[in-house]
Amino acid sequence: MQFQKILVVGLGQLGLPAAKYVKEKGFEVFGFDASLEAVDRAERLGGIKRAHDFRDYDAYIICISTHAHDDMFSPNIEGVLSIADSISKEAKRDGALVSIESTVPKGTSEKVFEILRHRLHVVHAPHRWYALEEKEHGVNQLRVIGGVCDCCLREGMRFYDRQSVEDNNNNNNSYSNNTTSTIHKMATIEPSLNTKMVTYRKSLEIPMHPVSRIEIAETTKIVENAHRYLQIAFAEELYLYCQANNISFPELRDALNTKWNVNILEPREGIGGHCLPKDTKMFLESSNSIRSRILTAARGVDQNYRTFRASLNHRPRVEESNNG
Numbered sequence: 001m002q003f004q005k006i007l008v009v010g011l012g013q014l015g016l017p018a019a020k021y022v023k024e025k026g027f028e029v030f031g032f033d034a035s036l037e038a039v040d041r042a043e044r045l046g047g048i049k050r051a052h053d054f055r056d057y058d059a060y061i062i063c064i065s066t067h068a069h070d071d072m073f074s075p076n077i078e079g080v081l082s083i084a085d086s087i088s089k090e091a092k093r094d095g096a097l098v099s100i101e102s103t104v105p106k107g108t109s110e111k112v113f114e115i116l117r118h119r120l121h122v123v124h125a126p127h128r129w130y131a132l133e134e135k136e137h138g139v140n141q142l143r144v145i146g147g148v149c150d151c152c153l154r155e156g157m158r159f160y161d162r163q164s165v166e167d168n169n170n171n172n173n174s175y176s177n178n179t180t181s182t183i184h185k186m187a188t189i190e191p192s193l194n195t196k197m198v199t200y201r202k203s204l205e206i207p208m209h210p211v212s213r214i215e216i217a218e219t220t221k222i223v224e225n226a227h228r229y230l231q232i233a234f235a236e237e238l239y240l241y242c243q244a245n246n247i248s249f250p251e252l253r254d255a256l257n258t259k260w261n262v263n264i265l266e267p268r269e270g271i272g273g274h275c276l277p278k279d280t281k282m283f284l285e286s287s288n289s290i291r292s293r294i295l296t297a298a299r300g301v302d303q304n305y306r307t308f309r310a311s312l313n314h315r316p317r318v319e320e321s322n323n324g
């Protein structure tokens with residue numbers, strides 16, 4: 001399969017820059033969204049063509065929201081499964097790629113794979129995109145990728161990776177160091193790849209970190225955000241401690257952050273954006289047996305901090321949300 005015609009599903013805060021990036025890389029990009037406004041915006045701002053169905057594409061990139069309609073802090077993957085169902089019914093090209101870029105709980109990609117019955121390949125390549133620092137932390141920063149099967153991962157790497165797999169058929173051993181390391185990573189996961197590399201010229205040129213199981217890719221994303229949640233909750237607790245003990249929080253924070261391995265964040269307005277609370281909840285709910293006690297406590301701290309702020313009658317300010 002040569003990748004040329006790409007459909008981006010979900011053209012919101014993340015999907016629009018993702019679609020624009022794919023277009024910049026020379027692919028023919030179409031967009032689909034439940035909101036006509038989002039489709040119009042993508043056409044106007046990014047020249048993204050509107051899609052009317054899911055029929056005729058080489059790759060599908062899913063960037064839709066994964067929270068409940070009535071509660072932005074609660075995970076919901078019904079939309080992702082329903083998109084998978086539409087792709088399964090309509091897609092004409094066997095072997096096309098479905099990449100889930102939305103943040104999803106562990107096990108979601110397998111469900112998508114079952115719906116598609118492996119007629120199409122499934123990878124998960126979660127985003128680390130950050131609106132406020134799009135230049136440094138945009139679409140093409142280093143990302144983790146997992147595939148449901150080895151062949152899914154191979155197709156995903158071919159589509160995404162900066163130095164995807166170069167020509168190994170001419171035996172000239174002329175790989176750059178970075179390419180060699182990509183091949184090494186892939187070969188660790190799928191040893192047969194070492195001898196099977198073929199030439200693929202066009203890719204998204206994003207540096208990718210392949211992992212051996214798709215659950216690792218799913219878990220990586222939600223743990224990254226849970227980790228950020230913890231860091232902010234600690235700052236909130238420290239702030240409350242300072243209030244109770246008549247200590248200047250900014251001065252304490254400045255003093256602490258002079259140490260090389262300490263980085264206390266600012267607590268600001270509480271842990272916001274839809275990603276951190278939702279993804280932390282996804283992580284908390286991801287295990288049947290072990291529930292993170294430290295994250296459960298952190299959610300309580302955030303609640304206390306918000307109550308304290310409300311009691312001070314602080315007007316909400318629009319500012320950076322420490323999001324990730």
Ligand SMILES: NC(=O)c1ccc[n+]([C@@H]2O[C@H](COP(=O)([O-])OP(=O)(O)OC[C@H]3O[C@@H](n4cnc5c(N)ncnc54)[C@H](O)[C@@H]3O)[C@@H](O)[C@H]2O)c1
Pocket residue numbers: 009010011012013014015032033034035038063064065066067079080082083101102103104127128129130131275324
């Ligand atoms: N925004 C970020 O900074 C960021 C960063 C990393 C990961 N993510 C993840 O990316 C995903 C998308 O986030 P976002 O910020 O772009 O959300 P968003 O709300 O800005 O956009 C989501 C878009 O998906 C559309 N949509 C929802 N359900 C749909 C469906 N069933 N069919 C078609 N379209 C549908 C909505 O109309 C909306 O335009 C989420 O899983 C989020 O956690 C977001």
